[in-house]
Amino acid sequence: MSAGLPPGGASPGVDEDQGGLRAALSGLTTRGRSFLAAGIAAGICAYALGQDDLLRVGMLLAVLPLVCVGVLHRTRYRVAGSRRLSPARVPAGSEARVHLRMDNVSRLPTGLLMLQDRVPYVLGPRPRFVLDRVEAGGRREVSYRVRSDLRGRYPLGPLQLRLSDPFGMCELTRSFSAYDTLTVIPRTEALPPVRLAGEAAGYGDGRQRSLALAGEDDVIPREYRHGDDLRRVHWRSTARYGELMVRREEQPQRARCTVLLDTRRIAFQGAGPDSAFEWAVSGAASALVHMLERGFSVRLLTDTGSSVPGDGSSGFAGATQDSADSAGLMMDTLAVVGHSDGAGLSASFDVLRGGNEGLLIAFFGDLDEEQAAVAARMRQRSNAAVAFVTDSAAWVPDEPGAAPAPAQAQERLRMLREAGWTVLDARPGVPLADLWQQAGREHTTNTPGKTGGWS
Template sequence: MPQPDSPSGLRTGLRGLTTRGRSFLAAGFTAVLCAYVFGQDALLQIGVLLAALPLAAAVLLVRTRYRVAGGRRLSPYRVAAGQEARVHLRLDNVSRVPTGLLLLEDKVPYVLGPRPRFVLDRVEPRGFREVSYRVRSDLRGRYPLGPLQLRVADPFGMCELTRSFAASDVLTVVPQVQSLPAVRLAGEASGHGDSNTRTLALAGDDDVIPREYRHGDDLRRVHWKSTARYGELMVRREEQPLKARATVLLDTREIGHRGSGPASSFEWAVSCAASVGVHLMERGYRTRLLTDTGLAVPGPESGVIASVGEAAGLLLDTLAVVEQSDGGGLGRAEEVLRLGGEGVIVAVLGSLDDEQVARLGRLRRRAGGAVAILLDTATWAGLRHILPDAPDQDATDQILRLREAGWTVLPARAGDSVPALWRLAERTAGPAPYQSGAGS
């Protein structure tokens, strides 16, 4: 555990004088001056005593070498927006002398709540004290905690010195993740079944990679050509199906969203993308996150991340700090998907124009299945509270065009539940009209 730096020097002690200490010092100097002017020896003694008391407290406090160590533990270190996390603090007295009155203070951002302060009375030699406090934020992000500050005071309250620990921690507030129902998406098998079938169909008998026969192998898997070539019994390797792949496309364009703060359409979209991404990972998809800026976060089994838990944590950590972009289109995301767009695409989209709808139509041709969660951002801005059911002709035309291109479109409005919306993906899913002759 880290230890604080100990200040030294009378000047440091004088800077740590409290209001009480400064008042005693001023009163002592005044009494000494009056005693000199009026020739009162008794007043002189009183003035020296008043001035000496805070000075002695400062010197004593500066020369006191408290050896303390402090630590911090977060439980948990990653928390969803709107939920509480607990911060545990521990202070150890590693010296052979007891401490005096200690005031412990931890530095936290204002969005997490008030700055916690604790008063610790005498800590025995080799003893420790543990305290804790709670933090909560409705805004996602990464918030630094610390450094921990220790205020040492003398018994008379004349002087107070602050010693800081260098260590700090980070609390990550991630978007809220909602549990989604298991639905069968259109084209969801194209990430593994179709691709694997095409590979096996194109592979001839000479393309089989054999291995040595092992006890217990099925004799029907014996590869006779390789056996004759190598002079020992060889069998075909077991076929390893490709893992289903999925891409969650998040539209972060500032011009595509309305509202501000936690109730904005952008925050709803971020939470929706987090829920969908974690849900697909739990269902076995090798899921990556992609934004309109071209930012791509790999999923499990990508060569960098091994487990689903690590991949989900990386996705949530990325979404915790994602910000709105000043871009105007989806061109960069299209470039990334050109390098490998097979599998399922789930796009969480804000307001679109005709060019972006056309780009989405081209992206659909590179995917086995595609679901578009299209936000009616006007409902987040309160522009349709008078006629909430009034149709938006432009939005209706965009939905029709996307569906004609093969997208499963789920219109979303302010207040809609992500699990209820996701359940419609199976009911509204239909075969893409161009799949029989797809190509790009």
């Protein structure tokens, strides 16, 4: 954020100057108004009593704030402000620091400056700073901290600058137009290195090898790039195209992972940082970051059918994009995701049945019989599927009737297990890392011939 700020402003016309003068008069402080009122009252009393000395005192009291208004109004210095966030993306419950910088780009020193940044109440109190005289060409830097337990995107700014005369008679407020955005992403939990898809690096083996390797070398040539081995030069293509061409190396295809987040409003009860829905959002964030770090191509999918990073050639992130950028894109989505008004999971099932999705990790809310059947069919389109299911009866025990009966809830979990899901009953207070390890053990037990992990 950077902008120039002429406190007095140019006055090419009389009307504009009078308008600016009226704005300056409206900036009189309580002290300035008191001096002006006392001067007028002293003048009236001096006229009534015939006291010349009292009249001179009254004139002094009345003129002083008007002189301060005129001087402040005619000030011609310019200042520029900038804001820097460190970091611009912060997990919920963690602090970010905002750095403000003011530069006096005029040839005159400034007077007393009061700096104020506009901050949403959820991030903390509004920061205010007092900057003493800033010399011509000088700069001042200040900083403050912000923190939020609620994820979201929060605007910071615009920055406001309050000018004051040395006597405190008049104050003028000017605002910059630029602002920045702080993104508060869900909390993530470090997950243990459970062996997934048969290979820790995300490259499958055994019966899933077709998902992991491209097979034979790709003999289609490409243009020579600085640093390529000259032994890979494809001379026939070089002669054909008239420029140096090299053979492509073998392009391994990463194993895929889809993280499915159920956002249906009817599937979750309660609100706040400790609610089941926030736990599911945090769990999805932890899973996608963990899988990206292990070399998987990851996609975030919601019950509405929306997919992140998008509907590109593969719809997955990590294979052609930098993992950090991919994680940032999906984290930004999770920072603002909210409840959907949909009642079913059909839209997400339509996306999943388009092809073999590799590993499927789902975070479900309450499931009725129909939605449990839809979720069971999702298993057919994945090599392995793990479901973390939250039960509203456990998360909001004070609201009877808000969730299915315990027997019905267990029946839904049984339907998923019979369909091939590895199902974890997510309850408050149980760390996701423990459930993650339990999922690995259950899959190993239920999969004959496997020594560990999911395939």
